[in-house]
Amino acid sequence: MLTIYHLSISRSERIVWLMEELGLPYHLETFARTPAIFAPESLKQVHPLGRAPVIRDGDVVLAESGAIVEYIIARHGGGRLAVAPDAADFPRYLYWLHYAEGSLMLQLLREWTVERMLPGADAAPGMARLRETTRQHLAMVDAHLAQFRHFAGADFTAADVMMVFPFTTVLRFRTLDLGPYPALVDYLGRIAERPAYRRAMALAGPDAPAA
Numbered sequence: 456m457l458t459i460y461h462l463s464i465s466r467s468e469r470i471v472w473l474m475e476e477l478g479l480p481y482h483l484e485t486f487a488r489t490p491a492i493f494a495p496e497s498l499k500q501v502h503p504l505g506r507a508p509v510i511r512d513g514d515v516v517l518a519e520s521g522a523i524v525e526y527i528i529a530r531h532g533g534g535r536l537a538v539a540p541d542a543a544d545f546p547r548y549l550y551w552l553h554y555a556e557g558s559l560m561l562q563l564l565r566e567w568t569v570e571r572m573l574p575g576a577d578a579a580p581g582m583a584r585l586r587e588t589t590r591q592h593l594a595m596v597d598a599h600l601a602q603f604r605h606f607a608g609a610d611f612t613a614a615d616v617m618m619v620f621p622f623t624t625v626l627r628f629r630t631l632d633l634g635p636y637p638a639l640v641d642y643l644g645r646i647a648e649r650p651a652y653r654r655a656m657a658l659a660g661p662d663a664p665a666a
């Protein structure tokens with residue numbers, strides 16, 4: 456059975472959520488964060504970077520949430536929650552699936568890192584631009600969700616599985632005012648009602664019991 460190595464309050468909630476949406480069996484192994492909020496050293500025994508998520512599936516050990524999502528859908532999900540290449544939603548599906556880590560998380564973490572490492576960061580050169588870039592990202596996401604019910608289009612897909620964490624669990628670490636983005640807030644409310652999401656968050660969400 457596929458094992459999910461989950462770090463508490465982390466991106467690995469995505470994989471638990473995906474498995475719940477697909478109705479696939481899995482074994483969940485949870486690691487608690489250290490007091491300094493890092494992953495414990497023991498996670499390096501699973502993967503050299505010691506970050507989450509990681510999965511083990513037979514001989515396969517795979518890290519990187521986007522890669523894991525694509526792997527599970529292709530190998531175990533029969534293509535469910537993906538979009539076929541000839542479908543109209545395909546380019547949007549690909550874009551948001553990759554944008555989640557490739558651009559959005561990068562931006563949110565860059566801003567948060569500067570805030571944490573540089574007291575009085577708002578006076579630092581470049582900080583205003585960093586903050587404005589985050590607002591551009593949020594405005595783009597909001598405008599998209601004002602037009603489409605889900606990230607790829609009308610239907611819920613794995614792109615949604617990738618795109619929710621930056622606006623939910625990430626807020627346990629850094630502030631992000633979502634007030635000016637009503638379509639995004641409405642979308643997150645609808646996601647929170649999904650039975651599979653609720654099950655996943657009970658097991659691996661930010662309020663789930665630690666290891």
Ligand SMILES: N[C@@H](CCC(=O)N[C@@H](CS)C(=O)NCC(=O)O)C(=O)O
Pocket residue numbers: 462464465466467492493494505506507508518519520521556
């Ligand atoms: N892009 C990677 C990021 C992996 C990552 O940085 N995971 C965080 C958890 S959200 C982590 O393991 N942090 C532990 C640490 O910083 O010590 C992915 O999507 O899987």
